[in-house]
Amino acid sequence: MTGPTSDELRQAMGRFVTGVTVVTTLAGGLDHAMTANAVVSVSLDPMLVLLCVEQEARWHDAVLAAGVWGVSILGEQDRATAQWLATRGRPLHDQLARVDVERGPVTGVALLSGALATLECRTQQVVPAGDHTVLLAEVLHVGLPDHTGDALTFYRGRFGHLS
Template sequence: MDERQFRNAMGKFATGVTVIAAEVDGNVHGMTANAFMSVSLSPKLVVISIAEKAQMLEKIKQSGAFSVNILASDQKDLSMVFAGQMKDHQEVVFDRLDGVPVLPNVLTQISCEVTAAHVEGDHTLFIGRVTDIHVNDSDPLIYYSGKYRSLAEE
């Protein structure tokens, strides 16, 4: 199987859309990611997967903390900004959750402290201990087969 076939197959798994944020030397950095999942309830742990070539990799290593911001269905533009697909945009202002930068008005904000990092293939998996969480009531932004989607009403 070639790389394109693998990517297409993995794209058949519908995911939510997140923005991962970290702060280094007073500067907040963010990137769009859909490689996120919960790992454990006790202790409360999540994992994110960051490509070795991503600038965000070193930012998380330096910071030792990160946030996961789960986007709502009306936040496609925010996803595109942090994916580098939208160059002309207003500056994004961050809030704080347990001292970690988070995006305001997202579906869910999760602040995390890095507890472990595992290099696997061309990615690093960061395990984060959840230090705080804030949830809003809204529908999620969905990513499926290379396109943004929304949940359909039943």
């Protein structure tokens, strides 16, 4: 019996519904951003989250250099932004020009103004894991806007929403 293939694992995990976020950092005087769904709450005391980042993503080197990053939890209204920031090869300069952002009060990273919630994080541990790196981070600030809406989801390679 042979083991599973990477394609089989991709298909299996594609059947696991996840939320969608945009993660941001500020390095070399530039905003760096990408769409991510591998964000997990780890602990409430201390407040910790983790993020898995593909090592080939340009965001990877930027966040390692910066040491701080933001998470914007997306609603259905942010689908176009999620698609844009998931596009490989998009321009690095001004990639957030078409996105309404505000600066995090603690780290100064860009956070999406219309997000359902935001986090500002400081990396505590960096763990190589195959073709990804796991970032374990302390949560420095939580933003909970008054507006609510349907959550943007990712399932079987497509965006959807959850009320």
